[in-house]
Amino acid sequence: MKLKNLAVAGTIAIAATVALAACSSASPTSTASPAAPLSGTITSGGSSAQANAQTAWAAAFQAQNSGVTINYDKSQGSGGGVTNFLSGTYDFAGTDAALTSDQQTQSQTLCGAGGALDLPVYLSGVAIIFNVPGVTKLNLDSASIAKIFNKKITMWNDPALVALNPGVTLPSAKVTPVVRSDGSGTTNNFTTYLSQVQKANWPYPASSAWPVTGESAQQGGSGVVSTVAAGKDTIGYADQSSIAKATAADIQLGTTSTYVTYSAAGATAAFTEAASANPSTKGDLTQALDYTKISGTNSYPIPLLSYDVVCTTFKTAAQAKLTKAYVGFIDSTIGQAVAAKNAGSAPLPASILADVKSSLASVK
Amino acid sequence: MVILAGVAIFLIVQAAPAIAANWQTNASLTTGPTANQASFWTYVAPLIWGTVFVSAIALVMGAPVAIGIALFISHYAPRRIAGVLGYLIDLLAAVPSIVFGLWGIFVIRPFLLPLTVWLNHNLGWIPIFGGQASATGSTLFAGAVVLAVMMLPIITSISREIFLQTPRLHEEAAFALGATKWEMIRLAVFPYARSGIVSALLLGLGRALGETMAIALIVSPSLKFWVQLLTDGQNSQTVAANIALNFPIADTLQRQALIGTGLMLFVILIAVNLIARTIVARTGPGARNKRAQRKARQLPPTDPGVIATADAAAGPVGATTVATAEGVE
Numbered sequence: 001m002k003l004k005n006l007a008v009a010g011t012i013a014i015a016a017t018v019a020l021a022a023c024s025s026a027s028p029t030s031t032a033s034p035a036a037p038l039s040g041t042i043t044s045g046g047s048s049a050q051a052n053a054q055t056a057w058a059a060a061f062q063a064q065n066s067g068v069t070i071n072y073d074k075s076q077g078s079g080g081g082v083t084n085f086l087s088g089t090y091d092f093a094g095t096d097a098a099l100t101s102d103q104q105t106q107s108q109t110l111c112g113a114g115g116a117l118d119l120p121v122y123l124s125g126v127a128i129i130f131n132v133p134g135v136t137k138l139n140l141d142s143a144s145i146a147k148i149f150n151k152k153i154t155m156w157n158d159p160a161l162v163a164l165n166p167g168v169t170l171p172s173a174k175v176t177p178v179v180r181s182d183g184s185g186t187t188n189n190f191t192t193y194l195s196q197v198q199k200a201n202w203p204y205p206a207s208s209a210w211p212v213t214g215e216s217a218q219q220g221g222s223g224v225v226s227t228v229a230a231g232k233d234t235i236g237y238a239d240q241s242s243i244a245k246a247t248a249a250d251i252q253l254g255t256t257s258t259y260v261t262y263s264a265a266g267a268t269a270a271f272t273e274a275a276s277a278n279p280s281t282k283g284d285l286t287q288a289l290d291y292t293k294i295s296g297t298n299s300y301p302i303p304l305l306s307y308d309v310v311c312t313t314f315k316t317a318a319q320a321k322l323t324k325a326y327v328g329f330i331d332s333t334i335g336q337a338v339a340a341k342n343a344g345s346a347p348l349p350a351s352i353l354a355d356v357k358s359s360l361a362s363v364k
Numbered sequence: 365m366v367i368l369a370g371v372a373i374f375l376i377v378q379a380a381p382a383i384a385a386n387w388q389t390n391a392s393l394t395t396g397p398t399a400n401q402a403s404f405w406t407y408v409a410p411l412i413w414g415t416v417f418v419s420a421i422a423l424v425m426g427a428p429v430a431i432g433i434a435l436f437i438s439h440y441a442p443r444r445i446a447g448v449l450g451y452l453i454d455l456l457a458a459v460p461s462i463v464f465g466l467w468g469i470f471v472i473r474p475f476l477l478p479l480t481v482w483l484n485h486n487l488g489w490i491p492i493f494g495g496q497a498s499a500t501g502s503t504l505f506a507g508a509v510v511l512a513v514m515m516l517p518i519i520t521s522i523s524r525e526i527f528l529q530t531p532r533l534h535e536e537a538a539f540a541l542g543a544t545k546w547e548m549i550r551l552a553v554f555p556y557a558r559s560g561i562v563s564a565l566l567l568g569l570g571r572a573l574g575e576t577m578a579i580a581l582i583v584s585p586s587l588k589f590w591v592q593l594l595t596d597g598q599n600s601q602t603v604a605a606n607i608a609l610n611f612p613i614a615d616t617l618q619r620q621a622l623i624g625t626g627l628m629l630f631v632i633l634i635a636v637n638l639i640a641r642t643i644v645a646r647t648g649p650g651a652r653n654k655r656a657q658r659k660a661r662q663l664p665p666t667d668p669g670v671i672a673t674a675d676a677a678a679g680p681v682g683a684t685t686v687a688t689a690e691g692v693e
Contacts, residue, residue: 048612077612079396083619102391103615176499176596181585183397183613208613209397213586215597216500219609223469223581230474231500 039067040322046081046094048074048221049185049239050122050306054094056342057330070326078185078208085309086110091323093309094121096185097208098278098286107311114312115281117363119356121330122306122339123346125267126190129228129246130235132156132171139164139259141252142301146194146201148235149177150212156233164252171233178227178236181217183208186239189304196291197301239304240267241344251301258297266300267346273299275352283312283359285352303346312363324360331356372630379624382617392617397610408625410587414600415629418508418579419572421593426512427565430519437520438527439549450524457517465581468510473501473582480505480594491591498596502584505593510578515568522567526560527553559644566640570633573604580605603629 044054051074058070076084078095085093086106098118099107107116128145130138140148144160147153153160156170180187185208192206204211216234218227221242228236229246240248240262250259260266271289273296278288287305294301308327314320329335336347383404387393393401401407433453437446477498484497530553538548554561585601592598607622614622 075612079613079615079618080611083616174499178500179597181580182609185613205395207396207399209399209610211399213588213597214595215584216498216502217584217586217597218502219580226469227500227502230470233499 037067038065038322038325040318041069041071042091042323042326043071044081044090044092044094044308045071045073045076045084046090047078047096047122047185047306049096049124049241049304050094050308050343050345052241052343053122053339053345056338057326057335060335060338061326061329064329065325068322068326077183079183082309085116088315091310091314091319092327094306095309096304096306097188098284098307099280099309101280104280104284111311112313114283114362116309116311117284117359118280118286118307118309119327119331119359120285120287120305120348120352121308121327123267123271123348124304124306124344125240125262125270125300125346126186126193126237126302126304127240127243127246127248127262128235128237128251128302129225129243129248131228131231131247132173132233135168135170136247137165137168138247138249139252140249141255142194142197143201145251146198148175149179149194149215149237150202151177151214152201173233176231176234177215178224178231178234179210179212179215179217180220180224181210182219184221185306186221186237186304190237190302192289193291193302253297253299253301254292254295260298260300262300263298264340264344264346266298267303268349269296270294270299270301270303271305271346272349272351274303275305277355281312283362285355285359287352310360310363314364317364320364324363328357328360331360372627375623375627375630378620379627380620382620382624385617390617392615393621396618397606397614398618398621404621404624407587407621408603408628410589410600411603411606411625412628412632413589414504414585415573415602415604415632417591417600418504418511418583418602419569421504421508422511422515422572423565423569425508426515426568427519429512430516430564430568431523431561433516434520434523434527435549435553438524439545439553450521453517453520455517456513457521461514461575462577462581464510464514465578468506468578468582472510473506476503476506476509477501484594492593495592495595495598497594498584500584500596502582502596503594504583504590504599507579507583507599508593510582511572511575514575514578515572518571519564519568522564523557523561526557526564530556559646562643563640566636566643570636573629573633573636575602576604576608580608585609 051072054072054074058072061070062068072094078097081090081093082095082099082103084090086103088110099116104115128140132138141164144153144164147160154175155172156175157172161170187210188206188208191204191211194202195204195206210217216227218224221238224236224238225243225246228234248262250261252258253260273294274289274291275287276290278286280286286307289303289305291301308330310323310327314323331348331353333353336353339345340347382393385393387398387401387403387407398407433449437450441449480501480503481497483493484495487493534552534556535548538552543551579602583599583601583605584597585599585605586597588598588600590598590600603625607626611619611622
C-alpha cells in the first residue's frame with residue numbers, strides 16, 4: 001500500500017514536473033493544456049459477458065490513473081447499455097451485438113454526423129457444458145448440437161451421439177437441455193452459429209431470446225451453469241469464462257474428424273478466420289462472423305465477440321480524451337492480457353487492435 | 365391517490381406505442397422477446413394467465429397453513445411460545461425476495477424433485493400433474509411453493525390479529541353452550557374473522573401476483589397457456605418475471621411492450637384490491653354494524669320492541685357487546 005502510494009506520488013510529481021516544464025517552455029500565447037494526469041469519471045454499462053473483464057480493466061487502468069473513476073453497470077445488459085448510450089447517459093456502451101442501422105442513424109443526433117463506432121473489445125467462446133454421470137469427455141458435431149437443442153435428439157444413447165463418441169458409454173437417459181430464460185448476447189451468438197452452420201436442423205433465425213420452448217430455461221449464464229451442474233443428464237450453453245468447473249464438450253471442426261477443446265488461442269484463431277469487417281460508418285469495426293469459415297486445426301468453432309460503442313464526437317474534449325484513453329487501454333496488448341488473466345477471455349488479434357487504435361485516433 | 369394516478373398515467377403513456385403498434389410487421393417487435401406474436405393482447409394474455417395461475421396455486425397451498433398457524437398462535441399455543449412464534453413468522457416478511465429465489469434454486473428445487481417425480485408417476489392422470497416431469501426441478505410447482513412461503517407472514521399476521529380480537533364474551537358464550545374448543549372456534553372466531561381472513565388472503569395474493577425475482581430465478585418459463593405444474597420450460601411465465609428477464613435486452617419499443625404488460629398487472633392488482641375492499645365492506649363486522657345502526661336510526665326510537673330487533677340484527681358483534689368485551693379485558 002505504502003509502495004503504491006509512493007508510486008502514485010512519484011507519478012504525480014513527475015507529471016507535475018513535466019507540466020511545469022511544458023508551461024515554462026511554451027510560448028506565452030499558447031493555449032495548449034499541460035500534460036496533466038487523467039482524471040474524471042467514465043459512466044458506462046451494458047453487456048454482462050464483458051463485465052468481469054471490465055472490472056479487471058477498470059482496476060488496472062485506475063492503478064495507473066488514480067484520478068479516474070470507471071463505472072460499468074452490467075445489470076443493464078446489451079440492449080439497456082445501447083439504449084442508455086443513445087440517450088446520452090453513457091460515455092460508452094458494452095454490447096454483444098453491433099448497432100443496428102436504425103441505432104446507427106439514431107446515434108448521429110448524439111454523436112454528430114460521424115455516428116458511433118463499434119469497437120471489438122472482448123473475445124471468448126460459447127461452451128457446451130454437460131453433466132452426465134460417468135461421462136467425462138464428450139464429442140459433439142454441429143448437427144448433434146442443433147438437434148439436441150431443437151429437441152430432435154432426446155436420448156443420450158441416440159445413435160448419432162454414440163457414433164461420435166466411440167469408447168464412451170452413454171446412458172439410456174433423457175437429455176435435458178438447459179437454456180437462457182432472459183435475453184442474452186450469448187444466446188444471440190449461439191443461435192447465430194446454429195443458424196449459419198446447421199440450416200437444416202435449426203430452422204430459427206439468430207435471436208437474443210431463446211426460440212425453442214419446452215426446455216429448462218434459467219436466468220443468467222450462472223443460472224444455466226448451476227442448473228447443469230446440479231441436474232442429471234443435462235446439457236447447456238454458456239460463455240466460456242463463466243462455466244467454472246463444469247465439463248465442456250469438444251466441438252467438431254466443420255465436417256472433419258477433429259474435435260476441438262476450447263482454448264484462448266483457439267478462440268483467437270477462429271475469430272481471425274471467421275471475422276470480416278462490416279463497417280456501418282467510417283471507422284466502425286463491426287465484424288461479421290462467418291462460422292462456416294472456421295477451419296484451423298486448433299480453432300474453436302463457436303467464438304463469442306463483444307463490442308464497446310463510443311461516439312465519434314463527444315460532448316466535451318476532456319471526456320473524449322478520458323474515454324479514448326480507457327478504451328485504448330482495453331484494446332492494447334496489455335489490456336487484452338489483463339482480461340485474459342482475470343476474466344478468462346481470449347486476446348483479440350493484433351490486426352484488430354491496430355484497427356481500433358486508428359479508429360480511436362479519429363474520435364474527438 | 366395522486367401517486368397512483370401518476371403511475372397509471374406513466375404506464376399508459378409508455379405502453380401506448382407498443383399496444384398500438386402492428387406486432388406482425390414492426391421490425392423491432394418481430395425480433396427478440398416479443399417475436400412471433402399477433403398483437404399485444406396475444407403476448408400479454410399467457411403472461412396474465414401464468415401470473416394468476418401460479419398465485420392461485422400458491423394461495424391454495426399457503427392459505428390453510430397460514431391460517432392454521434395464526435389460529436395456533438392466537439388460541440392454542442401457550443402465551444410465551446405464541447409470542448416467539450409470531451415474531452419468527454413476522455421475520456419471514458423481512459427476507460428479501462432474491463434470497464427466497466436463491467433458496468428456491470438451491471434448496472427447494474432439489475428437495476421437491478422426488479415429490480415431483482412421484483406426483484407425476486402416480487397422479488399423472490390429473491391434468492395439473494401430467495406431462496413430462498422436469499429433471500431439473502425448475503417447475504411452476506417449486507415456484508408456487510416458494511410463493512406460498514412468501515405469502516405466509518402476511519396472511520398469518522393479519523389473521524392472527526383478527527383472531528385475537530374475537531370478543532371474549534362470544535368465546536365464553538360458545539363454551540357455556542357446551543362447545544369444544546374447535547367448535548368454539550368455528551362458532552365464534554371464524555364468523556367474526558371472516559372478512560379479516562378474506563382481506564388477508566387477498567393481500568397475500570397481491571404479494572404473489574407482483575412477485576418478480578423468486579419466480580424469475582426458479583421457474584423455467586415459456587409464453588403459453590399451460591396448466592401442468594411439473595413440466596420444465598412449458599410453464600406459463602408471469603408478468604413481473606417476464607419484465608425482469610427481458611428488460612435488459614429489450615430495445616425501446618420492446619421495453620414499451622414490457623411496460624404495457626406491467627400496465628395489465630397494475631390493472632389486475634387494483635381489481636384484486638377493489639374486490640378485497642368490497643368483500644370487507646359487505647361482510648365485515650363494521651359494515652353490519654353500520655347497516656344495523658342506520659336501520660335503528662331510521663326507526664322511531666320510542667318503540668322498545670323495534671330497538672330490541674335492531675339490536676338483534678346488529679348481531680353478535682353489536683357495538684355495545686364489543687365495548688363490554690373490551691371493558692372486561
